[in-house]
Amino acid sequence: xxxxxxxxxxxxxxxxxxxxxxxxxxxxxxxxxxxxxxxxxxxxxxxxxxxxxxxxxxxxxxxxxxxxxxxxxxxxxxxxxxxxxxxxxxxxxxxxxxxxxxxxxxxxxxxxxxxxxxxxxxxxxxxxxxxxxxxxxxxxxxxxxxxxxxxxxxxxxxxxxxxxxxxxxxxxxxxxxxxxxxxxxxxxxxxxxxxxxxxxxxxxxxxxxxxxxxxxxxxxxxxx
Amino acid sequence: xxxxxxxxxxxxxxxxxxxxxxxxxxxxxxxxxxxxxxxxxxxxxxxxxxxxxxxxxxxxxxxxxxxxxxxxxxxxxxxxxxxxxxxxxxxxxxxxxxxxxxxxxxxxxxxxxxxxxxxxxxxxxxxxxxxxxxxxxxxxxxxxxxxxxxxxxxxxxxxxxxxxxxxxxxxxxxxxxxxxxxxxxxxxxxxxxxxxxxxxxxxxxxxxxxxxxxxxxxxxxxxx
DNA sequence: TAACAGCCTTAAGTTTTCCTTAATCTTTTG
DNA sequence: CAAAAGATTAAGGAAAACTTAAGGCTGTTA
Numbered sequence: 001x002x003x004x005x006x007x008x009x010x011x012x013x014x015x016x017x018x019x020x021x022x023x024x025x026x027x028x029x030x031x032x033x034x035x036x037x038x039x040x041x042x043x044x045x046x047x048x049x050x051x052x053x054x055x056x057x058x059x060x061x062x063x064x065x066x067x068x069x070x071x072x073x074x075x076x077x078x079x080x081x082x083x084x085x086x087x088x089x090x091x092x093x094x095x096x097x098x099x100x101x102x103x104x105x106x107x108x109x110x111x112x113x114x115x116x117x118x119x120x121x122x123x124x125x126x127x128x129x130x131x132x133x134x135x136x137x138x139x140x141x142x143x144x145x146x147x148x149x150x151x152x153x154x155x156x157x158x159x160x161x162x163x164x165x166x167x168x169x170x171x172x173x174x175x176x177x178x179x180x181x182x183x184x185x186x187x188x189x190x191x192x193x194x195x196x197x198x199x200x201x202x203x204x205x206x207x208x209x210x211x212x213x214x215x216x217x218x219x220x221x222x223x224x
Numbered sequence: 225x226x227x228x229x230x231x232x233x234x235x236x237x238x239x240x241x242x243x244x245x246x247x248x249x250x251x252x253x254x255x256x257x258x259x260x261x262x263x264x265x266x267x268x269x270x271x272x273x274x275x276x277x278x279x280x281x282x283x284x285x286x287x288x289x290x291x292x293x294x295x296x297x298x299x300x301x302x303x304x305x306x307x308x309x310x311x312x313x314x315x316x317x318x319x320x321x322x323x324x325x326x327x328x329x330x331x332x333x334x335x336x337x338x339x340x341x342x343x344x345x346x347x348x349x350x351x352x353x354x355x356x357x358x359x360x361x362x363x364x365x366x367x368x369x370x371x372x373x374x375x376x377x378x379x380x381x382x383x384x385x386x387x388x389x390x391x392x393x394x395x396x397x398x399x400x401x402x403x404x405x406x407x408x409x410x411x412x413x414x415x416x417x418x419x420x421x422x423x424x425x426x427x428x429x430x431x432x433x434x435x436x437x438x439x440x441x442x443x444x445x446x447x448x
Numbered sequence: 449t450a451a452c453a454g455c456c457t458t459a460a461g462t463t464t465t466c467c468t469t470a471a472t473c474t475t476t477t478g
Numbered sequence: 479c480a481a482a483a484g485a486t487t488a489a490g491g492a493a494a495a496c497t498t499a500a501g502g503c504t505g506t507t508a
Contacts, residue, residue, distance in 0.1 A: 038324060041335050151455060168363045170247060172333070181328045187458050191495065198496095209363055210465065210494065211376045212248055218362070375466060411469050412484085419485060434476070434483065 001116070001136070001159065002177055004048045005029045006036040006062075007078070008055055012101075016049070019105045024139055024152060025112075028180045033057030040066050044176055045073055046163070047116055049108075050095075052079040060093050067094035074115040076108075113137055127162040129216055132201060134162055141201075148200050153178060157193050161206065166218035168209045226250045226401060227336070228272040230260040230286075231302070232279055240273070243329045248376075249336075250404045257281030264290050268397055269297055271336060274319075276303040287319060298339045302327075351386040353440055356425060358386055365425075372424050377402060381417050385430065390442035392433045 003020055007013040008031045017027045028045075030036050033056035040048060040062075052059040063075060077095040096115040099108060113136060127134040133142040139155060141148045150158065160169060160177040169177075171190045194206055194214060207215050227244055231237040232255045241251045252269075254260050257280035264272060264286075276283040287299055301319040320339040323332060351358040357366040358379075365372045365382065374382065384393060384401040393401075395414045418438060422430055431439050 038327075041321065041323075043337060153456070166359075167361045170333075172247065172329070188495085189457055192457080192497090195496065195498095208495070212363055215362065217364075377467070413468060415484065416468080416486085419487095422485095432484070 001046045001156075002026045002028070002044060002180065003112070004036070004039055004042075004045050006033070006049065006054060006059065007031065007051045008053070009051070016105075016108075023109055024155070026156070026177060026180045031055070033059070033062050037062055037065060040071060040073065043073075044173055047112055048073050048075045049112075050075055050077050052077060063093045063095060076111060076115060078103075127159070129162055129165060129205070132162075132205060134159060143201055150197075150200070153189075153193050154197050154200075157190070158197055158201075161214065161216045165216045168213045168215045170213035173213070225270045226252070226268060226404065228260070228263055228266075228269050229253045230257070230263075230273065230278060230283070231255065231275045232277075233275070240329075240332075243332075247333055250400075250402065252404045255279070257283070257286050261286055261289060264295060264297065267297075268400055271339070272297050272299045273332075273336075274299055274301050276301055300332075300335060300339060351383070351389075353386055353389060353429070356386075356429060358383060367425055374421075374424070377413075377417050378421055378424075381414070382421055382425075385438065385440045389440045392437045392439040394437035397437065 001024065003025045005013060005016055005020070005027055007016060007029070010031075013029055013031065017029045020027045025047075028039065030039055031054075033054040035056070036050070036054070037057065039045075050059040050063060054062070057065075059077060059079075063077070066073070074096045075094065077098045078101060079098070080101045097111050099111060116136075127136070131144045133145075134140070134155075135142075136159070141150050141155065141158065156178050157174055160174060174190050194208075198206055205216060207217060209215060225248070227249045229237060229240055229244070229251055231240060231253070234255075237253050237255065241253045244251045249271075252263065254263055255278075257278040259280070260274070260278070261281065263269075274283040274287060278286070281289075283301060283303075287301070290297070298320045301322045303322070303324055321335050323335060351360070355368045357369075358364075359366075360383070363379065365374050365379065380402055381398055384398060398414050418430055418432075429440060431441060433439060
């Protein structure tokens with residue numbers, strides 16, 4: 001899960017980055033509203049957390065602008081003020097949820113899970129593909145109801161492939177899912193993780209598209 | 225997908241070329257604004273990436289000129305300056321998107337995907353022709369709902385023929401779709417791929433226009 | 449604080465895929 | 479019927495991906 005965090009308060013931003021990363025998110029942290037608008041064009045992002053008060057361009061304006069561009073990314077608004085006005089304004093501007101400061105990190109996590117689930121149109125919080133089940137809340141993977149232990153990198157790749165199941169994800173895009181924009185590895189790390197995942201989940205689950213990347217096909221079976 | 229890259233900075237241009245090619249694009253790199261205007265006449269191009277500051281003719285002028293010529297090619301502008309003025313000017317001049325330097329390659333990739341998707345009309349990202357369905361997102365081809373595995377060259381040719389269905393594409397134009405202008409093969413490679421495609425999709429789908437090239441006729445069936 | 453374990457990353461060797469070439473066969477056209 | 483264009487087939491070689499192993503880092507435990 002890749003999150004764009006737009007927060008100008010250095011202390012809070014730093015704390016949130018660390019906290020979110022510990023929860024397993026890949027965090028891109030930006031402090032400026034204008035930069036954020038550029039960053040939000042990246043459709044490899046899964047979520048955005050916007051502070052309302054920002055230098056450059058305030059969060060509400062920014063939100064309205066990206067919604068005008070038909071950008072459907074799930075957005076959680078942060079604000080210091082707890083007034084109803086702000087809340088209504090925020091939701092009308094296209095936010096998916098709203099969290100007044102100060103807040104608890106656990107509550108933030110819960111809301112992030114909720115809005116990403118809602119956006120994906122999934123009734124259940126689980127990602128399924130055939131015999132594989134991935135539970136984002138518990139960060140667990142099951143194969144035929146047997147738990148499979150995945151390392152954090154393995155999990156992140158599997159999650160990205162399942163979220164975008166049916167699509168080909170390039171090696172570079174998978175790297176971004178792991179490292180954010182801080183350019184990560186200069187090696188065949190992705191290939192190695194794919195190999196590990198295949199050993200754990202069976203050879204056929206992840207397909208190689210030579211020259212393009214990897215994908216998990218859209219599930220043909222008709223479970224909801 | 226064929227991209228025209230107009231960038232005079234040698235280092236950046238080289239890096240971008242390599243990066244884009246790794247993502248699966250076919251890249252034509254040009255460093256001069258006047259040359260670019262000529263190059264943009266080629267309607268086999270799918271996308272253009274324009275630097276604003278260029279020798280010969282600056283990017284904005286160039287953009288305005290080609291739009292006056294009713295050239296609808298999707299254009300992404302690059303600029304060193306991050307001012308709102310430039311942005312507005314760029315979008316008003318007919319750019320589809322705008323990216324301030326320095327930028328991340330992944331972000332560029334995301335925007336390219338976004339603008340080509342936007343242009344494709346988002347409603348049905350699938351290319352259909354009779355029993356054949358091609359899904360650019362999943363990079364899959366189906367024949368009567370049965371998946372057909374295509375190699376990267378086969379896929380590229382089929383995609384080109386379907387995008388321009390009803391038109392005859394010369395062998396040279398198909399070669400350009402695969403290799404860009406750096407003249408690629410000196411052999412009958414295209415004929416071989418056509419042959420492979422026919423074996424997989426049936427003899428009648430791709431028609432030979434002797435002396436001219438190949439085409440897939442416009443679909444007669446009336447599905448939307 | 450030192451030993452340990454688990455994980456990330458790198459790198460090297462191996463295997464597989466498929467791109468390209470070229471030679472030969474078939475069809476079309478004047 | 480001859481010449482040109484295209485179709486078919488097979489094989490060498492290069493590029494991509496797979497596999498395996500080991501060094502280094504981090505966090506944990508005695």
